[in-house]
Amino acid sequence: MAVLRKVGIIGIGHVGAHVANAVLSAGLAEELKLCDINEQKVVSECQDLSDTLSFYPHNCVIGNYGTQYEQLADCDVVINAAGDVKTSAKDRDGELFVTTDIARTWISRLFNAGFHGVIITISNPCDVVATEIWHITGYDPRKIIGTGTALDSARLRNAIAKRVNVDQKSIGAYMLGEHGNSQFAYWSNVNIAGKPLTQLAQDNPQRFTLDEDETEQDARRGGYRVYAGKGCTEYAIAATAARLTQAVLCDEHYAAACSTLLTGEQGESGNYASLPCIVGANGVEEVLNPTLTESEQAKFHASCEHIRANIAQLAWWNDECHPTLRS
The missing domain is CATH 3.40.50.720 (NAD(P)-binding Rossmann-like Domain)
Incomplete structure (x- = not known):
């Protein structure tokens, strides 16, 4: 059966x-x-x-x-x-x-x-x-x-796609850190069909040179552009959750930026934040700890600090001991 x-x-x-x-x-x-x-x-x-x-x-x-x-x-x-x-x-x-x-x-x-x-x-x-x-x-x-920055990464790909006229699904780009204002674009690894965006910009500056700060802000604030006229976000986040659900149910070993418990990645631990992960039947199978630039590392640390500052405001975090993990 x-x-x-x-x-x-x-x-x-x-x-x-x-x-x-x-x-x-x-x-x-x-x-x-x-x-x-x-x-x-x-x-x-x-x-x-x-x-x-x-x-x-x-x-x-x-x-x-x-x-x-x-x-x-x-x-x-x-x-x-x-x-x-x-x-x-x-x-x-x-x-x-x-x-x-x-x-x-x-x-x-x-x-x-x-x-x-x-x-x-x-x-x-x-x-x-x-x-x-x-x-x-x-x-x-x-x-x-x-779901973390899985949706924000899609928003970044959308923002890049509009500027360089390439299909979103052909762009490799991630937002990392907090699903919030402290998230940041992993610019040092953005690529199209495997070729770094920096090299594409050198070869064809008119098409592939873009304002990184403006593009990143479009990704960071995309949800509020939706909220402004609808009072909510719906389609994109629902598709994000369904896509991760599919990765689990079909044991796909799907690569996505999503929020997972940090256990030493980038020198951080004890809280959830988004890094590229492989998702399958057992959840996050592996965290693909990326090589970040010094600037990107600083942004990741700041993002984790913000997450922990929010956690520290909650009574349950201070009043209860961390549990022993169970399967």
Whole structure:
């Protein structure tokens, strides 16, 4: 008998609902379990998604589990999208106390029920929430993945593509560090079809020379350009979460910048931040610790300092001991 792939989503707001649609559109799950404190919202989303089953690649059992987080314990992947986007109108740190408080309502309940899958967390500040999940549970940190700068890296590729007239998927470029204002572009390794952008600019300066600061700022602030007219972001972050879900469910060994627990990479440890990673069935299989320039290293350290400063504001970090990791 074939093993059914099960995906759970906590938080069915703007982002969570779009994640559900992206997962179903890609045909990634045979069972989808939805949780939210807004009972009618989940009822309505389940109805809407079920009405769409005729147009998805294959059938899926879609379930409303309200706040029964324990019922997600048998999922292969659980995606955390719970938060309050209005509090992030200024920056992603605005949700700091809201999302971390929300996460504490389900973290222990899910893991105490025997969850052994992979967590993909979207809620901002993404690196702080990912660190919180690890800190509270003692779960294998490689099986807790923050979407981190995976989306910001796509925004950087978009910004570069518009300037050099090359398809985004042909560009190798990453934003690293915090999923927030302190993130930075890994310019020293940007390439197109394997050829460094610096060499392309030497060969064809008119086409490939660009303003790095302006381009990087477009990537860093892309989400707020979306928020300005919509009051939320939806499509791109949902696609990001679905892509990482696919990498886990299909054991793809997919390379992406995402938030993972630092254990000495770049001289940092104890918190989540984004570096290039290989993602497969067991979560982050390997962190590809990049060779950064001196300037990039300084930016990475500053970014981690900012993440830790946010963590230090939260009582649970200071009041509770780090747990012993369990599998």
